[in-house]
Amino acid sequence: MRGGFVNHPRDPGGATNQGITQRTYDAYRRGKKLPQRSVRKLTAPERDAIYRRQYWDAIDGDKLPAGVDYVLFDGAVNSGPKQSIKWLQRALGSAYRGQIDGVIGMATMGALQETEDHDALIDRICDRRMIYLRALDTWGDFAGGWTRRVQNVRAAGKAMADDRKDEVAAVHIAGAEAKARIEDARTVPSKxxxxxxxxxxxxxxxxxxxxxxxxxxxxxxxxxxxxxxxxxxxxxxxxxxxxxxxxxxxxxxxxxxxxxxxxxxxxxx
Missing domain, CATH: 1.20.58 (Methane Monooxygenase Hydroxylase; Chain G, domain 1)
Structure with missing residues (x-):
């Protein structure tokens, strides 16, 4: 699913390798007091460290139910942790009584504990994600890849939730690597x-x-x-x-x- 190096002219993330943008890689290297270099040279340990700190920890992945954690993690890599958490909060429905703020807090965790059907929850999270993707100005460029990516994430998340991990396989989907950022939302008609x-x-x-x-x-x-x-x-x-x-x-x-x-x-x- 991570893919390799891509640099599509319409991708708002710019040069990206295995889901890590050049900008994110630059910030990581600066934090380590290392010289800047192309994200093409991203190493596996660097990738895993960025995934852990930038995305997994940001969604409190260690505290999330199996399957739900993967679905939120992939969404965080593609659209940012805050947006991915918002999909979860919306998907929790009436069980969640907090603000739609993209922050994992006591209200979010409490609602998760009340929600027993994780397959249905994963469906609702992925449905919210697709609604979001269609609202982006870049949807026309990456619709096919994004749609297949979410389909794969949905299936893999449910397999994990149902303890069918043998059915989960790493899949690279061409055209799915482009970042789906809220800054690229379509403009609405002026009043x-x-x-x-x-x-x-x-x-x-x-x-x-x-x-x-x-x-x-x-x-x-x-x-x-x-x-x-x-x-x-x-x-x-x-x-x-x-x-x-x-x-x-x-x-x-x-x-x-x-x-x-x-x-x-x-x-x-």
Missing amino acids: APADAATGGGIGAGGIAGTLQTLQEQLTPFSSSGGWITTLVVALAVGGALLATGGIAYRWYATRQQARLADALDAVPA
């Missing part, structure tokens, strides 16, 4: 055009009202009332359409923002 349209529609209605008053004042003295009537009607209809369109677009933009927030787990508990 500004909707507000402008609504405001413009209301403004047109106000002008129509002013012209209506003007028509009432001028009609007794001239024949100019006809064109004013036409203009009043045009402004009133146009303003109504503009305001209605603005309100509808604002509803659409609000809905899209809510869907993206849910996909990225940026939601209240």
